[in-house]
Amino acid sequence: GQQLNQSPQSMFIQEGEDVSMNCTSSSIFNTWLWYKQDPGEGPVLLIALYKAGELTSNGRLTAQFGITRKDSFLNISASIPSDVGIYFCAGQVLKAAGNKLTFGGGTRVLVKP
Amino acid sequence: DSGVTQTPKHLITATGQRVTLRCSPRSGDLSVYWYQQSLDQGLQFLIQYYNGEERAKGNILERFSAQQFPDLHSELNLSSLELGDSALYFCASSVAAQGAPYGYTFGSGTRLTVV
Numbered sequence: 001g002q003q004l005n006q007s008p009q010s011m012f013i014q015e016g017e018d019v020s021m022n023c024t025s026s027s028i029f030n031t032w033l034w035y036k037q038d039p040g041e042g043p044v045l046l047i048a049l050y051k052a053g054e055l056t057s058n059g060r061l062t063a064q065f066g067i068t069r070k071d072s073f074l075n076i077s078a079s080i081p082s083d084v085g086i087y088f089c090a091g092q093v094l095k096a097a098g099n100k101l102t103f104g105g106g107t108r109v110l111v112k113p
Numbered sequence: 114d115s116g117v118t119q120t121p122k123h124l125i126t127a128t129g130q131r132v133t134l135r136c137s138p139r140s141g142d143l144s145v146y147w148y149q150q151s152l153d154q155g156l157q158f159l160i161q162y163y164n165g166e167e168r169a170k171g172n173i174l175e176r177f178s179a180q181q182f183p184d185l186h187s188e189l190n191l192s193s194l195e196l197g198d199s200a201l202y203f204c205a206s207s208v209a210a211q212g213a214p215y216g217y218t219f220g221s222g223t224r225l226t227v228v
Contacts (some may be wrong), residue, residue, distance in 0.1 A: 033216045042203050042219030043156070067194065088155065090216070100146065100169050101217060103156040 006089050006104030012112040014081040021087060021107040022073040029091030031074040032065050033101065037086045046087075047074070076109075084109055116140065119204050125178055125226045131192040134223045138185055138206030144168070146217060150201040159199040162187055169194035181189045201225075 013019050023032070026090050029097045031050055035043035047058050049065035049072060056061075056063055062075045076083055090101040119196035123228035126132055138145050149157040162181035173179075176194075182184040190197060201224050205217035 008120040020130075031216075035216075035219075040221070041222050042117075042205075044115070044217045044219070048216050094214075099154075100161060100171060102158070105155040 004089060004091055004102055004104035006107055007105060009055075009105065010108040010110060011013075012110050013076075014112045015080060015081060017079050018075060018077045019079055019109065020075045021089075022071060022072060023091075024071045025091055025102075026046040026070070028069040028093075029102075030069075030094045031083075031092040033062070033092065034063050034072070034074045035063075035088045035090060035103075036089065037106075043088055069106045081111060083102035084111055115218050115220060117142075117204060117206050117218050119202075119223050120131065120142060122221065123224050123226075125228060126194060128194055129226055130194050130227075131190065132158060132194065132201050134191070134225070136187045136189070136204030136206075136220060138187070138204075139218050141200040142206035142208050142218070144207045145181055145185070146206065146207075147169035147173075147187070148203045150203060150222070152192065152200070155196050156203065159189070178195045185204075191225070196227050199225055199227045 004025050030097050034046045037043040047063040052069050054065040060077045086106045088106050089104040114223050117125040118137040136192045144163045146161045160179050161169040166182050176192050178187045201218040201222045203222045205219045207217050
């Protein structure tokens with residue numbers, strides 16, 4: 001089945017730093033989505049991408065839908081403590097029969113001690 | 114509040130037992146999806162319902178079943194529970210069967226602990 005490889009698995013941030021994470025797939029997706037999950041909560045949608053090459057921003061977050069449709073990246077600029085959490089990429093293939101999202105393994109963002 | 118309501122929030126039960134998790138989708142959403150998240154793992158798709166009918170199935174065990182009722186709420190039934198079934202179970206909803214253009218809206222999850 002489809003698999004998404006998300007990297008890095010975890011990272012430490014220092015306030016003010018820019019951070020980046022990415023997702024690659026062996027197959028093509030029509031839609032790429034980025035979610036953030038805080039402890040004890042469900043994932044919350046951050047950015048949705050619908051077209052190859054699309055670059056979309058949401059505040060300090062910027063994400064791109066790769067030209068090959070097999071990858072996406074998410075950048076967080078000028079990180080702040082509340083950016084801590086788990087970030088998931090998700091790919092979707094639109095089918096009439098139903099559209100599950102396939103999720104990457106997540107990138108755990110932690111604060112540098 | 115995402116608008117997707119899941120109950121109960123926490124559940125502790127013994128091996129071999131059966132439990133039912135409940136989900137009320139966001140108002141106006143016709144599709145409901147169930148996902149399982151084990152400790153420090155990603156989200157594994159279990160099953161999708163659209164307007165009362167099963168639409169897509171993932172890696173859902175035979176011991177698990179789900180349904181969506183006429184009022185669009187959904188229930189996930191887990192039976193003959195094993196220790197390895199301990200996980201967070203998330204419900205998500207979307208307007209259309211196809212999920213896009215805005216992805217899914219997730220509930221806060223039910224944490225199931227099997228002892």
